[in-house]
Amino acid sequence: MRRAHTVEQVRSAEADLMARLPEGTLMQRAAAGLAATCARLLPRVYGSRVLVLAGSGDNGGDALYAAARLARRGARVSAVLLSPEKAHAAGLAALLAAGGRVTADQGEFERADLVLDGIVGIGGRGGLRPEAQPFAALPRRGRVVAVDVPSGVDPDTGEVPGVALRADVTVCFGTYKPGLLIDPGASYAGVLQLVGIGLELPPAPVAVLQHADAAALLPLPGAESDKYRRGVVGVAAGSARYPGAAVLAVAGALRGGAGAVRYAGTAAAEVVRRFPEALVTAGGPAEAGRVQAWVVGPGSGEGVRELLPEVLAADVPVLVDADGLAELARLGPDALAGRSAPTLLTPHTGEEARLLAGAEGGAPPAADGLAAARRATARRLAAAYRATVLLKGSTTVVAEPDGTVRVNPTGTSWLATAGSGDVLSGLAGSLMAAGLGPLDAGAVAAHLHGLAGRTAAAGAPAAALDVAEALPEAWRTVRSAGAGR
């Protein structure tokens, strides 16, 4: 699991540790790890051109000390001081003593084999200041290594409020920061490299599943399993007008680990024609038979008005998507008040805006603003509805009402294709029926769905059904990393 901590948590852990260690120890640990990564990125250190962009704080100090280490190994290092009078004095002295020099020539950025972005780290607020902005637009020959955080990215939220410097690699200290894992910030961070500096940290508020974590959560049949014990998922989706959504949700549900898929609704004929293994009824959910979780809403159309309350009244986990979310926004959070089983809501930002308006009153907030602050708004929505929220889009965020967040970076923008969300709902509902809680089900579903999107697209457009058909391959990829399960 990749775990991320907030700036406040990092500062507090840092203060505890610094009180016990000689001054400067942490910065030396950080600089040593940073220099080692830089050395690995260069074909050889001796003779390489390294440029340091150093801001006014300890982030600049880390970069200057690391550069001094590279200079001692023969690198040709220069430093641009963005606030010369406030540059980290000891770090600068170390660099100069190792043969580095100060420059004001921005052209060195383009000629460098490696650039160290030490402009600003976890002390940064707002985008790059004017004196640093030109670097973001310059062509580059070498690689840019961000120190702790790409400068201009909000470390806690991943927001990029102005201009930020795009990195090829980010070397972060002590723990990942949420802004490195959540878009748009994540897309500026490149490859992440964690350097341990000995911090003792509290439980992480944000985590990202790795393949092995997802593998450990996958519901696998045991020797004694039968289809009912594996869990049965019910899908109440589609309508005469939108039968395809039912087919796609069932396609996802069949690849989610439940032992059987029941479908209830007016698209029963289309579903069974495409998937003879589905157990279908053209009636309502009450006629479907027992299930361990319901998926409701994709393509349900106006019928959702009767459907949603009926499904929500069932004492099993329920996933609400698409038209179900529009209806829930109309009813407001009270519609979930009587439920004791988990509820998982799977909005994109447009649906999220309507749900927030349904809870908080007023007009729906602008979707652009919600997309830029994904962690905060997913948590706000989860708290308002007291339900787990899976916010779709570039990096999917799964948030619990208590504020716990998992983010998923496995997806690709090729998934932005009609119907791929229906596949995701079927998949996540199936995982809930197989026994996963809503946070795990949402995170594992997003993980598998993202991988399947990559396999299905592989550089060319993929249709939603292709994504569903690539899910078994995603399971195998995840399981092969899960050490023999």
Ligand SMILES: NC(=O)C1=CN([C@@H]2O[C@H](COP(=O)(O)OP(=O)(O)OC[C@H]3O[C@@H](n4cnc5c(N)ncnc54)[C@H](OP(=O)(O)O)[C@@H]3O)[C@@H](O)[C@H]2O)[C@@H](O)CC1
């Ligand atoms: N925590 C740890 O465990 C360890 C932390 N370590 C390192 O320390 C780093 C944090 O250092 P830090 O606290 O000195 O803050 P930092 O990010 O350098 O900013 C400093 C100043 O920059 C300014 N500024 C603000 N916004 C700006 C902007 N947008 N663009 C430009 N400038 C901006 C503002 O000053 P101002 O100019 O406003 O006076 C602010 O006070 C951390 O990221 C890690 O690298 C490691 O050494 C070891 C252990």
Ligand SMILES: Nc1ncnc2c1ncn2[C@@H]1O[C@H](COP(=O)(O)OP(=O)(O)O)[C@@H](O)[C@H]1O
């Ligand atoms: N830019 C993107 N990067 C990664 N994944 C994306 C992006 N845009 C959309 N997706 C994913 O594609 C799926 C689209 O779902 P949704 O918007 O509900 O579409 P539909 O309603 O047509 O099925 C979601 O899983 C979402 O996370």
Ligand SMILES: [K+]
């Ligand atoms: K930085």
